[in-house]
Amino acid sequence: MHDIDTLADLAQGGVATVSALISSGGIRRRLQDIGLIPGTKVECIQKSPLGDPSAYLIRGAVIALRSEDSSNILILR
Amino acid sequence: MGAASTGFILDKLDFNKVVALVGNPNVGKSTIFNGLTGLNQHTGNWPGKTVTNAQGSCQYKGQNYILVDLPGSYSLMAHSAEEEVTRDFICFKKPDAVVVVCDATCLERNLNLVLQIMEITDNIIVCVNLIDEAEKKGISIDAASLSNMLNVPVVVSSARGKIGLDILKEEIFELKYNRALHKTIYPKYIEDAIESIIPFIDNIEGVSQRWLALKLLEGDKAFIRLIAEQFNIDLEKNMGLANELKGVKNSWDEAGITNEMVNDDIVSSIVKTAEGIGHKAITYQNKAYADKDRKIDKVLTDKWLGFPVMLIMMLIIFWITISGANYPSQLLSNLFSYLEKHLLNLFSFAQAPRFISEMLIFGLYRTVAWVVSVMLPPMAIFFPLFTILEDSGYLPRVAFNLDRVYKKCSACGKQALTMCMGFGCNAVGVTGCRIIDSPRERLIAIITNNFVPCNGRFPALIAIISMFFVGQASAFFGGMLSAIILTSIIFLGVIMTFIVSKLLSITLLKGVPSSFTLELPPYRKPQFIKVIVRSILDRALFVLGRSIAVAAPAGIIIWLMANTSLNGVTILNHCSNFLDPFARLFGMDGVILLAFILGSPANEIVTPIIIMAYMAQGSLAQLGSLSEIKALLVDNGWTWATAINVMIFSLMHWPCSTACITIKKETGSFGWMAVSIIIPTFIGLFICFAFTSVLGIVS
Numbered sequence: 001m002h003d004i005d006t007l008a009d010l011a012q013g014g015v016a017t018v019s020a021l022i023s024s025g026g027i028r029r030r031l032q033d034i035g036l037i038p039g040t041k042v043e044c045i046q047k048s049p050l051g052d053p054s055a056y057l058i059r060g061a062v063i064a065l066r067s068e069d070s071s072n073i074l075i076l077r
Numbered sequence: 078m079g080a081a082s083t084g085f086i087l088d089k090l091d092f093n094k095v096v097a098l099v100g101n102p103n104v105g106k107s108t109i110f111n112g113l114t115g116l117n118q119h120t121g122n123w124p125g126k127t128v129t130n131a132q133g134s135c136q137y138k139g140q141n142y143i144l145v146d147l148p149g150s151y152s153l154m155a156h157s158a159e160e161e162v163t164r165d166f167i168c169f170k171k172p173d174a175v176v177v178v179c180d181a182t183c184l185e186r187n188l189n190l191v192l193q194i195m196e197i198t199d200n201i202i203v204c205v206n207l208i209d210e211a212e213k214k215g216i217s218i219d220a221a222s223l224s225n226m227l228n229v230p231v232v233v234s235s236a237r238g239k240i241g242l243d244i245l246k247e248e249i250f251e252l253k254y255n256r257a258l259h260k261t262i263y264p265k266y267i268e269d270a271i272e273s274i275i276p277f278i279d280n281i282e283g284v285s286q287r288w289l290a291l292k293l294l295e296g297d298k299a300f301i302r303l304i305a306e307q308f309n310i311d312l313e314k315n316m317g318l319a320n321e322l323k324g325v326k327n328s329w330d331e332a333g334i335t336n337e338m339v340n341d342d343i344v345s346s347i348v349k350t351a352e353g354i355g356h357k358a359i360t361y362q363n364k365a366y367a368d369k370d371r372k373i374d375k376v377l378t379d380k381w382l383g384f385p386v387m388l389i390m391m392l393i394i395f396w397i398t399i400s401g402a403n404y405p406s407q408l409l410s411n412l413f414s415y416l417e418k419h420l421l422n423l424f425s426f427a428q429a430p431r432f433i434s435e436m437l438i439f440g441l442y443r444t445v446a447w448v449v450s451v452m453l454p455p456m457a458i459f460f461p462l463f464t465i466l467e468d469s470g471y472l473p474r475v476a477f478n479l480d481r482v483y484k485k486c487s488a489c490g491k492q493a494l495t496m497c498m499g500f501g502c503n504a505v506g507v508t509g510c511r512i513i514d515s516p517r518e519r520l521i522a523i524i525t526n527n528f529v530p531c532n533g534r535f536p537a538l539i540a541i542i543s544m545f546f547v548g549q550a551s552a553f554f555g556g557m558l559s560a561i562i563l564t565s566i567i568f569l570g571v572i573m574t575f576i577v578s579k580l581l582s583i584t585l586l587k588g589v590p591s592s593f594t595l596e597l598p599p600y601r602k603p604q605f606i607k608v609i610v611r612s613i614l615d616r617a618l619f620v621l622g623r624s625i626a627v628a629a630p631a632g633i634i635i636w637l638m639a640n641t642s643l644n645g646v647t648i649l650n651h652c653s654n655f656l657d658p659f660a661r662l663f664g665m666d667g668v669i670l671l672a673f674i675l676g677s678p679a680n681e682i683v684t685p686i687i688i689m690a691y692m693a694q695g696s697l698a699q700l701g702s703l704s705e706i707k708a709l710l711v712d713n714g715w716t717w718a719t720a721i722n723v724m725i726f727s728l729m730h731w732p733c734s735t736a737c738i739t740i741k742k743e744t745g746s747f748g749w750m751a752v753s754i755i756i757p758t759f760i761g762l763f764i765c766f767a768f769t770s771v772l773g774i775v776s
Binding site: 003023024026028029030031032033034035037038040046047048049050051052053054055056058059060062063064065068069070071 | 151152154182183184185186189257269316337339344348349352367371374375378379380381383384386477480481482484490590592593596597598599750769
């Protein structure tokens with residue numbers, strides 16, 4: 001039932017573009033501050049050994065996000 | 078204004094100029110700060126906040142500067158304690174210059190902060206740091222074009238190689254004010270609104286009206302109230318402004334523009350402006366510039382290799398520490414007993430009263446000698462090794478690997494970092510918990526930090542392991558075996574951390590894991606020589622000095638207790654006899670428990686107290702090698718089971734007094750301090766009790 005893809009669905013090595021953020025409040029600002037705005041290209045570069053969190057390449061920096069947060073970021077492949 | 082109200086440790090006098098250093102975390106801001114100020118620096122806390130405040134001073138061309146190292150922040154808009162301190166300082170303290178330190182390997186994201194600060198102040202200098210790292214990766218930065226686009230001085234520096242610091246000083250000296258800086262352009266409806274409300278905004282010296290307009294349009298009520306407090310100008314009571322603002326908000330409501338959309342558009346404009354400027358100023362000669370880092374990550378955070386590598390690294394560090402410390406410890410110990418003979422001769426030559434000379438030599442001198450010979454070598458080896466690991470960028474990967482487990486315990490992955498700091502000193506680990514944003518998760522990390530054995534405890538653990546469990550094994554295997562046992566004890570501490578974190582999350586500190594972002598910075602080659610000098614001077618000697626300061630008076634007190642009699646029994650025996658029946662339940666004896674109680678000011682003196690107490694009771698005249706100490710312990714009834722109980726209790730009992738005071742300071746509550754004392758003590762006693770009972774039944 002994945003009509004809409006989220007960043008959490010991105011497999012290791014996958015590249016996508018952010019289309020919208022669903023999260024709200026402080027974490028929304030935090031995500032925008034690290035450059036996650038619609039149109040930003042993101043690459044999933046590494047899953048942690050236990051499967052979560054995952055590390056993403058965002059505007060030249062590597063940032064780890066938990067699946068709870070990455071599933072609130074909508075993407076276009 | 079007094080120091081408390083300005084947050085200044087140093088005095089801001091008229092002839093001093095104030096320079097603020099700002100930047101993202103991990104950009105080498107502290108290195109620049111150290112490079113500029115040298116040793117002229119002081120650290121403290123911002124008044125009323127648990128945010129570190131470092132200030133220093135330097136002179137250039139006869140001008141005196143006060144440098145303020147503001148806390149690392151990604152942005153000024155997300156309202157963490159660090160970001161508020163940074164924003165308020167720039168806004169209200171009107172520094173003469175703001176130096177924004179950026180990471181050249183990740184400049185675009187750093188420009189985000191630069192642009193936000195440019196909204197507030199004109200007195201800005203951009204310092205593109207770590208340029209050497211960027212060059213290595215084939216990233217080149219066109220500083221001249223960056224400077225032209227922003228209309229701000231841009232200095233390129235490699236703080237590690239000290240390139241650029243003199244130019245930075247010159248730019249600070251030459252900084253011209255009131256320039257027309259590059260401004261971020263927002264969507265038209267926001268620009269129109271800014272233009273319409275600006276004429277109504279009171280003129281506040283040093284605060285940009287455009288920026289105030291933005292804050293009003295964002296609806297940042299808390300900040301507007303802060304302005305009212307600071308300048309006695311309440312913008313909310315300005316009727317003209319209120320009406321105009323209401324008009325704007327009404328028209329936005331009609332157009333279906335929500336507050337969230339306004340906020341999004343403001344952030345997006347800044348991010349896109351940074352992107353645009355970045356594209357012009359940054360060239361990537363090598364598209365695959367980060368391939369090496371990715372390859373290292375593939376190993377260090379690999380599904381199968383990640384955890385074994387972590388374990389092996391820990392084993393290697395402990396193995397090097399234990400084997401390396403062995404010989405110098407022995408050497409120091411010999412030196413101290415040689416000196417002891419001469420001291421005794423000296424005292425008898427000076428015809429000092431026997432009471433005085435014995436108190437000073439058997440009490441004070443021996444305790445200090447033990448602390449130095451047992452603690453200094455492992456610390457002088459462990460601290461540099463650990464700092465190398467820290468500088469290389471590996472520790473955030475540990476947090477990355479373990480985060481899932483922390484999440485299961487409803488805690489934060491960054492707790493792994495604060496636990497690592499705890500190896501050095503639990504008080505430092507507790508303070509380090511400031512990096513955890515969620516107050517609930519921060520408390521969990523603070524309360525459980527004591528489960529990591531600090532440097533005051535693990536030399537004693539190493540000594541007990543070598544005496545009771547390694548025996549006659551050869552140097553290599555002995556060292557390895559000790560490392561394995563020590564790692565298992567630490568592993569037990571880690572497991573307890575998880576269990577207690579989970580229990581706290583479903584009882585006292587109920588809640589679900591919060592959101593977090595963890596940056597995995599680029600790997601950096603540590604500067605070995607600098608690391609060794611810095612960690613020995615700053616960390617090892619500092620910790621050692623503190624231990625000696627506690628050990629010296631404690632040595633005298635314990636000697637007095639062992640040599641003053643009431644009704645024919647020494648005070649020490651009175652106390653240990655009193656505790657003895659209770660301590661036996663946990664497989665220890667009264668002396669051991671008394672030593673832990675007396676050792677509360679610093680755990681490193683627990684072992685010397687035990688030894689001295691036994692020596693006062695027995696007849697051993699000379700403090701010698703580990704095998705002689707083992708004989709002394711065995712004479713006093715120690716078995717391998719006693720050794721295990723002492724190690725368990727050393728790992729899990731009340732935090733030392735410094736750590737307790739720090740917990741009180743960081744949590745602002747005696748209640749949480751009490752919880753942090755009760756939980757590990759209870760668990761330690763419980764495990765020792767269970768272990769002793771089971772042993773009793775089996776035998």
